[in-house]
Amino acid sequence: MGDNDDYYDGDGAMDSLGAAPEVTYNWVDITPDFFKHIQDLQLGELLHDGHLFGLFEAMSAIEMMDPKMDAGMLCNRGSPKPLNFQQAIAAGKLKIDDLEPSELIGIIDATIACIVSWLEGHSLAQTVFTNLYLHQPHLIVNRTLKAYCIAVYKLLDSVRECINKAQVFEEEDFQPMGYGYRLGSNPQSGNMYDASLEVSEQKCISLLREQEEELNKKARSVDDDVSNLWSALAARIRFTRMFYQALLLITKRDSQSGADCVALLNGCSEMMKVIIKTAGKGTQPVENSDSPNPMGFEPMINQRLLPPTFPRYTRIKPRAEALQYFDELVARLRHAWKITSCTNFHTALDFFMEFSRQRACILSRSALQLLYLSPSPATTASLAQGVGSPPHHAFLEILRDSVKSFVNPPALTSKSSLLSTPQAREFVENFLARCVRPFAVLLQVCGHNRARQRDKLALLLDEFAALQEEAESVDAVVSGVAGGGARACFGTWLLYHVLRVMIAYLLSGLELELYSIHEYHYIFWYLYEFLYGWLVSALGRAEGLAGEGARRGDAKRSGARKQKKRTRPYAREGLMCQVMQNMCGGYYKALVAFKLQGKIKQPQSEFDNEAVRYKHRFAPLSVLTPPQVHYHEFCEMTQPLQYENPVILYLGGCKHFQQARTLLETITIPDQEVTDLLKVSKTNFVVLKLLAGGHKRDSSAPPEFDFSVHRHFPIIKLV
Amino acid sequence: MSTSPLLGSIHTDLNKEILDGKAKLRKWLNMNFRIEMTDGRILIGVFLCTDRDANVILGACSEYLKSSEGETEEPRVLGLVMVPGRHIVSIQIDDTTPPQKYYYEE
Numbered sequence: 001m002g003d004n005d006d007y008y009d010g011d012g013a014m015d016s017l018g019a020a021p022e023v024t025y026n027w028v029d030i031t032p033d034f035f036k037h038i039q040d041l042q043l044g045e046l047l048h049d050g051h052l053f054g055l056f057e058a059m060s061a062i063e064m065m066d067p068k069m070d071a072g073m074l075c076n077r078g079s080p081k082p083l084n085f086q087q088a089i090a091a092g093k094l095k096i097d098d099l100e101p102s103e104l105i106g107i108i109d110a111t112i113a114c115i116v117s118w119l120e121g122h123s124l125a126q127t128v129f130t131n132l133y134l135h136q137p138h139l140i141v142n143r144t145l146k147a148y149c150i151a152v153y154k155l156l157d158s159v160r161e162c163i164n165k166a167q168v169f170e171e172e173d174f175q176p177m178g179y180g181y182r183l184g185s186n187p188q189s190g191n192m193y194d195a196s197l198e199v200s201e202q203k204c205i206s207l208l209r210e211q212e213e214e215l216n217k218k219a220r221s222v223d224d225d226v227s228n229l230w231s232a233l234a235a236r237i238r239f240t241r242m243f244y245q246a247l248l249l250i251t252k253r254d255s256q257s258g259a260d261c262v263a264l265l266n267g268c269s270e271m272m273k274v275i276i277k278t279a280g281k282g283t284q285p286v287e288n289s290d291s292p293n294p295m296g297f298e299p300m301i302n303q304r305l306l307p308p309t310f311p312r313y314t315r316i317k318p319r320a321e322a323l324q325y326f327d328e329l330v331a332r333l334r335h336a337w338k339i340t341s342c343t344n345f346h347t348a349l350d351f352f353m354e355f356s357r358q359r360a361c362i363l364s365r366s367a368l369q370l371l372y373l374s375p376s377p378a379t380t381a382s383l384a385q386g387v388g389s390p391p392h393h394a395f396l397e398i399l400r401d402s403v404k405s406f407v408n409p410p411a412l413t414s415k416s417s418l419l420s421t422p423q424a425r426e427f428v429e430n431f432l433a434r435c436v437r438p439f440a441v442l443l444q445v446c447g448h449n450r451a452r453q454r455d456k457l458a459l460l461l462d463e464f465a466a467l468q469e470e471a472e473s474v475d476a477v478v479s480g481v482a483g484g485g486a487r488a489c490f491g492t493w494l495l496y497h498v499l500r501v502m503i504a505y506l507l508s509g510l511e512l513e514l515y516s517i518h519e520y521h522y523i524f525w526y527l528y529e530f531l532y533g534w535l536v537s538a539l540g541r542a543e544g545l546a547g548e549g550a551r552r553g554d555a556k557r558s559g560a561r562k563q564k565k566r567t568r569p570y571a572r573e574g575l576m577c578q579v580m581q582n583m584c585g586g587y588y589k590a591l592v593a594f595k596l597q598g599k600i601k602q603p604q605s606e607f608d609n610e611a612v613r614y615k616h617r618f619a620p621l622s623v624l625t626p627p628q629v630h631y632h633e634f635c636e637m638t639q640p641l642q643y644e645n646p647v648i649l650y651l652g653g654c655k656h657f658q659q660a661r662t663l664l665e666t667i668t669i670p671d672q673e674v675t676d677l678l679k680v681s682k683t684n685f686v687v688l689k690l691l692a693g694g695h696k697r698d699s700s701a702p703p704e705f706d707f708s709v710h711r712h713f714p715i716i717k718l719v
Numbered sequence: 720m721s722t723s724p725l726l727g728s729i730h731t732d733l734n735k736e737i738l739d740g741k742a743k744l745r746k747w748l749n750m751n752f753r754i755e756m757t758d759g760r761i762l763i764g765v766f767l768c769t770d771r772d773a774n775v776i777l778g779a780c781s782e783y784l785k786s787s788e789g790e791t792e793e794p795r796v797l798g799l800v801m802v803p804g805r806h807i808v809s810i811q812i813d814d815t816t817p818p819q820k821y822y823y824e825e
Binding site: 024025026027028029030031033034035036037038039040041042043044045046047048049052053057058060061062063064065304 | 740748767
């Protein structure tokens with residue numbers, strides 16, 4: 001977002017107030033009377049104009065002198081008024097020339113800490129723009145610092161552009177507001193924007209390059225110990241330049257830039273190593289001071305730009321942690337770059353989900369979005385929603401390839417053109433065009449923070465429901481034309497994705513700790529009895545359909561027998577589904593047994609209605625195929641277990657975990673996920689075996705569910 | 720000042736020493752208040768509500784910093800605020816405006 005003025009709403013109100021005609025007051029003191037009269041009020045009684053103002057309105061008032069609500073309070077607390085750029089120079093507190101290298105390193109490292117604090121969701125006014133040098137970068141005489149400050153402006157712009165384009169942030173992730181700061185304008189001195197002070201991307205890069213060379217020259221010319229400082233400074237400037245360039249490439253995303261971007265990010269990592277090693281060389285913040293560096297930072301300088309109820313004072317991230325953050329951020333960006341080699345939609349979707357699981361920061365999540373689809377999945381989704389004929393988008397081709405490789409429908413194989421009519425083809429094209437939006441949104445949802453994904457998945461299921469109807473009719477039309485019985489190609493493809501979203505939705509409740517322990521049994525039951533089972537069969541059906549398509553192709557070409565060579569592409573995925581299914585089964589049986597033995601605390605019956613809770617938990621699943629399994633069905637199906645011997649149930653659960661473990665052990669190259677699941681299933685196997693043997697049979701102490709090893713599948717602990 | 724009918728009525732009321740202070744408080748509703756807080760800030764806003772502990776709610780409130788050198792600084796618009804009674808140093812009422820109606824904005 002280049003235009004910061006969009007975000008200027010913060011002090012718009014002040015302007016209008018200033019413009020209003022001068023109001024004169026005639027103040028009469030009523031303090032003693034007021035305090036006397038209020039004594040006539042009863043305790044708790046409110047005196048107010050009942051028609052216009054009530055308790056409800058009173059609730060939304062901000063409380064003055066409350067440190068959490070009153071942003072204006074801190075700046076008045078006795079401390080002298082913060083000095084602005086000019087005042088600080090006049091007072092001799094801000095050097096703009098003849099800075100020692102250690103001072104420069106200190107300023108740069110503190111600025112990095114501020115940028116990290118901003119990326120963690122704080123406002124620019126309370127983080128980066130507490131740096132006074134950034135208020136008037138063009139007035140700085142020291143050329144290294146000037147180039148750096150200008151580059152910070154450009155860097156902030158490109159970070160903001162990247163994040164805004166991807167649209168995967170919420171207010172808790174990121175604050176895009178610029179408070180009127182931009183290169184060429186400064187709200188502190190009331191400067192209007194001066195376009196002549198803008199610096200182009202190329203100019204900024206060459207400014208940094210110049211400084212890099214100069215600093216390297218200085219580093220070579222002086223003896224060892226001091227030269228360290230110059231080269232440490234050079235590394236910081238070099239890092240800034242390469243990071244800025246890499247970010248520009250990611251945001252612009254032209255395909256030729258691939259190798260460049262990787263090289264730049266690798267360079268960033270190298271420089272960051274040097275920066276971390278030399279972090280101690282710069283001036284360090286004074287102990288117990290709010291300022292991230294002794295010179296150049298005024299934590300309170302922007303306090304009056306903030307809205308009235310702004311969050312309390314922002315603590316800037318400590319330098320060591322901030323540098324660590326940047327180091328990891330670069331590593332995450334390098335990892336995100338790998339998405340560009342995911343040609344298949346399924347692998348890309350898996351990549352998105354895996355990336356999200358690592359709880360990446362907002363910038364790398366955004367970068368991933370932009371790297372996969374240009375300009376971004378969010379834009380793709382909103383374009384697809386537009387009226388009129390949707391633009392023919394690259395994403396539609398990605399989806400077409402995805403269907404083709406998943407189920408290989410005759411309607412999409414080029415050879416079968418004789419089999420399809422123009423009408424059938426149009427149906428297929430329309431269907432794929434309709435798929436663009438929900439699938440782009442699915443990718444976008446994967447970019448959001450973990451807590452926000454759940455609600456967004458639920459909304460997405462509604463859209464998929466509409467799509468499923470369309471898939472059915474397309475399948476009917478296409479099979480009608482082709483003859484030879486109905487093949488639910490498109491339906492299967494869609495069902496597979498719907499099931500994955502459903503599973504992700506239910507599992508996210510475990511990760512976010514939304515379920516009570518007494519609810520676990522039907523959550524795991526649903527996953528065990530239905531969702532994973534359906535997913536396994538959807539995968540099986542897809543393999544069947546794809547195989548059929550391949551045979552069709554083979555028969556046409558040479559009739560050669562190639563089936564034996566075909567590997568099952570979803571073998572591992574199918575296996576993992578079975579693992580999960582078994583684990584869910586294990587939990588379910590264990591939970592029922594716990595319940596029968598009175599080990600799980602149940603809610604007070606008069607305040608509880610399991611049917612209502614069940615309905616609420618599975619509500620988003622209600623509009624789709626496969627149909628939702630209702631509460632009364634749940635009761636009927638699970639009835640027999642209520643009379644089962646807990647020991648039998650423990651043994652059953654034990655068997656499930658054993659099965660999961662056996663399946664996991666067949667995987668030759670286990671990743672972290674597999675190792676974690678293996679650990680969980682092994683432990684739970686032992687625990688259930690103990691329980692079946694009568695261990696702690698008479699104890700009513702509730703078992704604990706420990707999610708520290710795996711976010712969805714807990715280790716059962718007996719205490 | 721003394722020509723103002725409003726303040727005159729306040730004074731006559733006070734002279735009569737009517738026991739019910741509530742009625743007098745009620746008369747001040749929807750008028751401009753200027754409250755000085757213990758930290759020196761001045762709040763100017765419309766008096767909307769109070770209670771026994773002198774917690775005061777002001778609508779359309781602006782915050783002024785007490786300037787020692789006499790320079791007037793831009794006010795900061797706060798909107799609806801509640802000032803806890805224990806932080807109130809003084810309360811003044813504006814006598815210039817005729818008792819015009821202020822409506823609380825939704």
